[in-house]
Amino acid sequence: MEQIFHNLVIGFSVAATPINLLFALIGCLLGTLIGVLPGIGPVATIAMLLPITFNLSPVGALIMLAGIYYGAQYGGSTTAILVNIPGESSSVVTCLDGYQMARQGRAGPALAVAALGSFFAGCVATVIIAVAAPPLAEVALKFGPSEYFSLMVFGLIAATVLAHGSLIKAIAMVVWGLLFGLVGTDVNSGVLRFTFGVPELSDGIGFVIVAMGMFGTTEIIANLDMKEHREIFTSKVKNLWPTKQDFKDSWGAVLRGTALGSCLGILPGGGALLASFGAYSLEKKVSRHPEKFGKGAIQGVAAPESANNAGAQTSFIPMLTLGIPSNAVMALMIGALMIQGIAPGPQVMNEKPELFWGLIASMWLGNLMLVILNLPLIGMWVKLLTVPYRYLFPSILVFMAIGVYSLSNNPFDVLIMGVFGVLGYICAKLECEPAPMILGFILGPLMEENLRRAMLLSRGDPTVFFTKPISAGFMIGSLILLVIVALPAIRKKREEVFVEE
Amino acid sequence: MKIKSQKDFWSGIMFIGSGLFFALWAVEFYQMGTAVRMGPAYFPTVLGGLLVVLGAIVLLQSLAMEPEGDQAVHTPFNIVDLAIALGIYAILIFLSVKIGFSSEWAILGATVIVALLTVMFRPDAKPLVLITAATIFYGYLMKPLGLVIATAALVFISAAGGHEFKWKEVTILFVILILFSVFVFVKGLTLPFPIWPEYFS
Numbered sequence: 001m002e003q004i005f006h007n008l009v010i011g012f013s014v015a016a017t018p019i020n021l022l023f024a025l026i027g028c029l030l031g032t033l034i035g036v037l038p039g040i041g042p043v044a045t046i047a048m049l050l051p052i053t054f055n056l057s058p059v060g061a062l063i064m065l066a067g068i069y070y071g072a073q074y075g076g077s078t079t080a081i082l083v084n085i086p087g088e089s090s091s092v093v094t095c096l097d098g099y100q101m102a103r104q105g106r107a108g109p110a111l112a113v114a115a116l117g118s119f120f121a122g123c124v125a126t127v128i129i130a131v132a133a134p135p136l137a138e139v140a141l142k143f144g145p146s147e148y149f150s151l152m153v154f155g156l157i158a159a160t161v162l163a164h165g166s167l168i169k170a171i172a173m174v175v176w177g178l179l180f181g182l183v184g185t186d187v188n189s190g191v192l193r194f195t196f197g198v199p200e201l202s203d204g205i206g207f208v209i210v211a212m213g214m215f216g217t218t219e220i221i222a223n224l225d226m227k228e229h230r231e232i233f234t235s236k237v238k239n240l241w242p243t244k245q246d247f248k249d250s251w252g253a254v255l256r257g258t259a260l261g262s263c264l265g266i267l268p269g270g271g272a273l274l275a276s277f278g279a280y281s282l283e284k285k286v287s288r289h290p291e292k293f294g295k296g297a298i299q300g301v302a303a304p305e306s307a308n309n310a311g312a313q314t315s316f317i318p319m320l321t322l323g324i325p326s327n328a329v330m331a332l333m334i335g336a337l338m339i340q341g342i343a344p345g346p347q348v349m350n351e352k353p354e355l356f357w358g359l360i361a362s363m364w365l366g367n368l369m370l371v372i373l374n375l376p377l378i379g380m381w382v383k384l385l386t387v388p389y390r391y392l393f394p395s396i397l398v399f400m401a402i403g404v405y406s407l408s409n410n411p412f413d414v415l416i417m418g419v420f421g422v423l424g425y426i427c428a429k430l431e432c433e434p435a436p437m438i439l440g441f442i443l444g445p446l447m448e449e450n451l452r453r454a455m456l457l458s459r460g461d462p463t464v465f466f467t468k469p470i471s472a473g474f475m476i477g478s479l480i481l482l483v484i485v486a487l488p489a490i491r492k493k494r495e496e497v498f499v500e501e
Numbered sequence: 502m503k504i505k506s507q508k509d510f511w512s513g514i515m516f517i518g519s520g521l522f523f524a525l526w527a528v529e530f531y532q533m534g535t536a537v538r539m540g541p542a543y544f545p546t547v548l549g550g551l552l553v554v555l556g557a558i559v560l561l562q563s564l565a566m567e568p569e570g571d572q573a574v575h576t577p578f579n580i581v582d583l584a585i586a587l588g589i590y591a592i593l594i595f596l597s598v599k600i601g602f603s604s605e606w607a608i609l610g611a612t613v614i615v616a617l618l619t620v621m622f623r624p625d626a627k628p629l630v631l632i633t634a635a636t637i638f639y640g641y642l643m644k645p646l647g648l649v650i651a652t653a654a655l656v657f658i659s660a661a662g663g664h665e666f667k668w669k670e671v672t673i674l675f676v677i678l679i680l681f682s683v684f685v686f687v688k689g690l691t692l693p694f695p696i697w698p699e700y701f702s
Binding site: 055166168171172178179188189193217220224225389390394395397398400402406409411412413414415417421425429431432448455456460462 | 509511512516519523526527531532535537538540548551552558559575580583587605608632633634637639640641652655656660662665671686690692693
């Protein structure tokens with residue numbers, strides 16, 4: 001306990017310096033901005049900014065990028081409530097009841113409950129990270145190559161189980177991503193693999209480029225394929241403060257949402273999106289008036305909004321303690337660490353405590369800023385919603401192109417982004433999820449490296465993954481996950497969760 | 502044999518094709534090694550094989566399972582056209598490099614031709630092709646012609662891929678974006694982009 005307090009003091013002394021406060025503010029502002037705007041998410045934004053973070057301090061860079069991720073969770077709810085479209089994918093379920101509340105003239109309380117619920121969840125999640133991360137990192141320090149390999153298998157399987165749509169297709173996407181990750185120089189032998197004589201490929205395909213193509217350009221093209229029609233809820237937002245009854249109705253939902261979101265965030269493959277879906281279903285189940293859901297129940301706003309913010313923050317735990325990304329945003333965070341020359345993993349906490357605790361402390365400060373940014377300044381964000389998409393997408397493209405080109409001042413990178421944009425478009429049309437592929441892509445080289453080392457140590461005996469206890473645990477966990485999803489009853493449930501809402 | 506799910510059918514083909522490609526290429530050109538000392542071909546071959554198996558399952562499912570929901574592929578154009586366009590693109594680049602053009606000019610030229618063909622024959626594919634082409638122009642025009650012209654190409658061509666195109670609006674948007682790019686990215690963050698064509702400076 002004292003240790004945690006001591007650590008948090010270090011953290012706040014780093015996070016509260018003017019320059020880092022500024023970075024947190026920039027991150028939160030940007031996050032809210034892209035959260036409010038539909039059609040651009042935290043993945044594309046963080047990918048866009050990655051090259052620029054090279055010029056910043058490591059702490060500053062991480063604080064800013066983290067701010068974008070949880071800031072987007074706040075911004076997304078605004079669009080969901082006022083326009084009935086999710087500004088952010090994790091706000092999909094907020095549309096259901098939030099928009100109904102807005103139609104009943106209660107947009108203000110809906111926005112306030114969303115922001116306050118998120119703030120509460122953010123505070124709790126910050127504490128959870130501070131308490132849970134150090135012991136986890138302690139365990140992770142004992143991991144050998146076989147444990148890491150099994151953990152990655154577990155993470156990838158979990159990511160596919162939690163993805164929606166066909167399980168086999170999701171696993172195929174992971175494998176495909178792993179293969180793309182192998183392009184470049186093989187570390188062990190120095191052989192150039194799958195480079196086809198193109199010198200630019202010898203360092204591998206940049207993760208940022210793939211992410212920008214699969215998430216950024218693909219998103220824009222898909223949006224343009226559909227006709228634009230956006231009805232903005234015009235009534236003025238007034239009476240921001242919820243009534244006593246609203247508070248009474250929503251506090252339980254906020255607590256449950258926070259708890260569920262925090263748990264789902266830690267799981268590999270989890271994060272904000274899954275958390276909000278889960279929380280909404282849970283709330284509907286425990287409610288004594290489930291018929292009110294979808295007709296403006298305040299719990300239907302409070303629970304998913306608390307959950308997505310909690311999930312967004314706790315998904316930092318596997319990234320910070322194990323060096324393993326649980327979703328695409330965390331993969332980008334790892335990219336940001338590597339740009340700064342920091343190898344992600346359990347050692348970061350001991351070697352760079354100011355980075356680790358500074359980031360955690362900044363999350364709490366950032367959440368505080370976000371409440372202020374989102375409640376009193378709500379009018380500004382509402383105005384933003386009236387900007388038509390035809391102005392937005394060329395601007396987004398300009399920033400993406402600058403980001404990719406500045407990676408190495410090489411037009412080839414931009415070409416590769418185009419290639420993955422087209423590939424992402426095809427995948428979207430065939431209902432193949434890009435997120436598992438991105439995870440596979442970033443884990444590919446790591447997995448191969450650990451597989452090789454584990455097999456070398458065990459003299460070619462593959463049973464090593466099942467005889468070492470921790471490793472066996474992960475492997476059995478993966479198997480159980482697969483079996484569970486394959487069971488018809490549960491498969492149906494899983495489809496319901498994703499389809500029904 | 503009837504294809505019951507178009508989406509799964511084409512996904513299966515895509516996975517099998519790329520799995521085969523990675524596995525065969527690895528076996529052909531890199532050393533396999535042993536399980537103890539894995540060579541560069543080992544992991545890709547295993548993964549490629551796995552991808553083929555997974556793809557085959559998806560493919561079989563598309564033929565056997567009764568699909569739920571809408572399983573047609575909804576693109577505003579035929580997906581085979583897309584394959585043809587990509588083929589033309591690759592061949593154009595390959596041929597022009599063979600003739601002696603530098604790869605930069607080959608890519609630029611091929612992009613122009615495919616974009617024009619799209620606008621003429623498959624206007625429904627404009628969002629996909631013009632957005633992609635616009636970013637490629639940006640990358641390949643930057644070095645010879647500078648930031649201003651590259652940004653102009655990106656903004657005007659991508660805007661042409663949208664639903665509405667008004668010269669006045671797009672021009673204003675371009676001016677704002679180029680001012681922002683120059684002052685924030687080049688002057689502020691000191692990215693080493695040339696602003697004007699080499700020729701002038």
